[in-house]
Amino acid sequence: MAASRPIERAAILGRVVLAAGGGYAVAALSTALLSVTLPMPRSEAVTTATLLSFAILAGVVVLVFALATLRRAAALVLGAILVLGAGLWLAAGPFVLAGGAS
Amino acid sequence: MKGGFRQSMAWLHTWSGLVVGWVLFAIFVTGTASYYRADITRWMRPELTQVQSAAAADLPAVAERAVAYLEAKAPDASSWFIGLPQPDRPLLDLFWRHGPGRPSGHALLDPHTGTEAPVRETTGGDFLYRFHFELHMPPLWGRWIVGICAMTLLVALISGIVTHKRIFSDFFTFRRDKAPRRSFLDAHNVTGVLALPFHLMITYTGIVTLSLMYMPWGVTTAYQGDSLTFFAESGQITAPRLPADRPAATAPVGPMVAQALATVPETLEGLSIVNRNDAHATVVAVFEEPHGLSHEHPQVAFDGVTGAVLEVRSGGLKLAAKTFTTMVGLHEAHFAGPALRLLFFLCGVMGSAMVATGLVLWSLARLPKAEAEAPLGLRLVQALNIGSIIGLPAAVAVYFLANRLLPPELPGRSAWEIRAFFAAWIAAALIPLARPHRRAWSEGLVLVAGLCLAVVAADIAMVEAHPLRRLGEGEALFLWFDGAMLALAALFAFAARRVARYRGPSRSEPRRAPVFAAPGERARA
Numbered sequence: 001m002a003a004s005r006p007i008e009r010a011a012i013l014g015r016v017v018l019a020a021g022g023g024y025a026v027a028a029l030s031t032a033l034l035s036v037t038l039p040m041p042r043s044e045a046v047t048t049a050t051l052l053s054f055a056i057l058a059g060v061v062v063l064v065f066a067l068a069t070l071r072r073a074a075a076l077v078l079g080a081i082l083v084l085g086a087g088l089w090l091a092a093g094p095f096v097l098a099g100g101a102s
Numbered sequence: 103m104k105g106g107f108r109q110s111m112a113w114l115h116t117w118s119g120l121v122v123g124w125v126l127f128a129i130f131v132t133g134t135a136s137y138y139r140a141d142i143t144r145w146m147r148p149e150l151t152q153v154q155s156a157a158a159a160d161l162p163a164v165a166e167r168a169v170a171y172l173e174a175k176a177p178d179a180s181s182w183f184i185g186l187p188q189p190d191r192p193l194l195d196l197f198w199r200h201g202p203g204r205p206s207g208h209a210l211l212d213p214h215t216g217t218e219a220p221v222r223e224t225t226g227g228d229f230l231y232r233f234h235f236e237l238h239m240p241p242l243w244g245r246w247i248v249g250i251c252a253m254t255l256l257v258a259l260i261s262g263i264v265t266h267k268r269i270f271s272d273f274f275t276f277r278r279d280k281a282p283r284r285s286f287l288d289a290h291n292v293t294g295v296l297a298l299p300f301h302l303m304i305t306y307t308g309i310v311t312l313s314l315m316y317m318p319w320g321v322t323t324a325y326q327g328d329s330l331t332f333f334a335e336s337g338q339i340t341a342p343r344l345p346a347d348r349p350a351a352t353a354p355v356g357p358m359v360a361q362a363l364a365t366v367p368e369t370l371e372g373l374s375i376v377n378r379n380d381a382h383a384t385v386v387a388v389f390e391e392p393h394g395l396s397h398e399h400p401q402v403a404f405d406g407v408t409g410a411v412l413e414v415r416s417g418g419l420k421l422a423a424k425t426f427t428t429m430v431g432l433h434e435a436h437f438a439g440p441a442l443r444l445l446f447f448l449c450g451v452m453g454s455a456m457v458a459t460g461l462v463l464w465s466l467a468r469l470p471k472a473e474a475e476a477p478l479g480l481r482l483v484q485a486l487n488i489g490s491i492i493g494l495p496a497a498v499a500v501y502f503l504a505n506r507l508l509p510p511e512l513p514g515r516s517a518w519e520i521r522a523f524f525a526a527w528i529a530a531a532l533i534p535l536a537r538p539h540r541r542a543w544s545e546g547l548v549l550v551a552g553l554c555l556a557v558v559a560a561d562i563a564m565v566e567a568h569p570l571r572r573l574g575e576g577e578a579l580f581l582w583f584d585g586a587m588l589a590l591a592a593l594f595a596f597a598a599r600r601v602a603r604y605r606g607p608s609r610s611e612p613r614r615a616p617v618f619a620a621p622g623e624r625a626r627a
Binding site for chain 1: 107110111113114253256257260261264306309310313314316317319320321322323324325332335336337420421422423425426429
């Protein structure tokens with residue numbers, strides 16, 4: 001994939017942004033969701049979720065670059081963000097999504 | 103992406119590796135050196151050989167001397183940390199904080215007198231250790247940049263494994279000299295694959311050591327952002343106590359040290375003292391971790407006013423917390439004895455070589471045909487390659503050299519050592535720009551080899567207690583350090599010879615599709 005034409009360059013830039021931003025969003029939301037839903041003491045749930053988050057992030061990045069089209073990758077990442085966000089809303093209440101603490 | 107899964111992974115591997123490669127090389131080299139952080143610090147303070155280590159029975163009195171010094175020097179500090187003398191660090195290592203926005207303080211005392219020890223001012227191995235995860239930048243910036251690079255390395259490793267379809271047979275393949283680019287490719291594969299478990303482990307566990315900074319959202323949701331409560335609940339620290347805002351006299355620490363020593367059988371590393379002269383004054387005795395992988399310091403917390411034991415924390419972590427501390431322990435390798443430590447060190451060297459050969463491979467794969475001018479992007483990559491792969495080792499050698507050559511009484515001495523480090527790095531990165539590229543490589547490698555030899559010469563010349571000047575008496579540490587420097591000099595001299603004798607990639611050689619090539623290369627081949 002020699003990035004010669006502007007449209008290809010834009011598609012690569014799109015994947016980089018989607019992989020970094022979308023990947024972090026999916027990892028952050030899954031950490032938050034697992035921290036309040038895993039059936040274990042809350043310190044254990046937070047630790048487990050945090051330890052897993054970087055594998056999730058790496059997985060999303062690989063997936064974004066592996067899928068055939070940017071559109072499909074974007075749909076998948078945005079879908080995951082919506083599902084995780086909704087789950088977190090149900091599990092922890094809206095205040096968390098509005099910025100969290102205190 | 104176009105061209106199938108493996109090809110898109112090859113593309114990802116090539117480019118993710120390139121963009122963070124230069125910083126990664128610096129992280130790998132300084133991190134590898136940090137396995138011997140304490141030894142480097144001790145080597146950089148040769149005066150220490152004259153200080154006798156303190157016995158465990160003396161520790162209560164030694165701690166009292168530290169407190170007496172701090173009461174005179176930093177009475178209004180918000181917290182004190184007293185590092186007690188250890189066999190490999192015979193001094194009292196004091197550190198105090200004044201709270202956010204105000205400078206912290208640091209002092210080294212002779213444990214037997216309680217006065218400042220007559221050692222040269224140096225950051226020692228701690229500079230390399232902190233550079234490893236902060237890059238000598240403001241901590242927040244440095245740690246995020248290192249985190250992003252580490253995460254990118256994780257992606258590069260995964261995509262590298264996927265790309266590599268013949269991982270097992272390539273394991274035994276090193277086609278020396280056949281074609282220069284191919285031997286670089288094989289060197290990249292060998293250093294990458296042979297130590298692959300180490301690379302994956304060290305990358306993931308490295309991210310985990312700072313995970314709560316990178317990924318604080320679990321603590322945000324489950325603890326409303328209160329990380330101290332999280333640390334206490336997960337058993338990593340004793341319960342934090344806020345100031346009561348009622349004044350109270352703090353009890354002497356000697357008896358607390360004696361009681362702590364009687365409670366936990368490990369080596370006592372130090373004390374932390376917070377809320378002094380408050381009714382909630384707390385003294386925490388922190389011990390070395392027991393034998394095992396886990397990075398888990400036993401702790402005994404005392405009420406600073408009454409001297410009563412508040413809490414004893416020793417083992418008993420739950421599964422996830424144990425996993426976390428084990429990952430941190432694996433990364434720091436405190437558990438490793440001399441042989442295992444050497445293995446970790448060699449794996450770190452292989453990691454540095456993996457990054458370096460990967461970077462060089464990128465530029466070799468894109469060399470233009472004989473007469474054509476190299477494009478700007480390639481020249482930029484070549485300049486950055488040489489600037490990091492030659493520049494950083496040269497800078498580390500000059501840092502050691504400055505430690506031996508700067509006058510011991512120079513004001514601001516440790517800052518000058520660090521200035522020498524960066525000045526050498528900048529010089530070693532700029533000079534090659536004025537030279538033909540391949541000559542610049544061999545000259546640079548010779549320069550690094552020469553600097554390593556200069557470190558040995560300066561060590562023998564400047565340290566009166568050096569074993570070679572005392573007919574073998576004195577500390578073996580100096581011999582080990584100088585031996586390591588000689589080995590590094592040999593390594594760089596060998597590399598210089600290889601580069602000088604190597605004829606350069608001839609474009610007419612028959613090109614089979616490389617085992618490991620980005621689709622872009624394939625199109626051009």
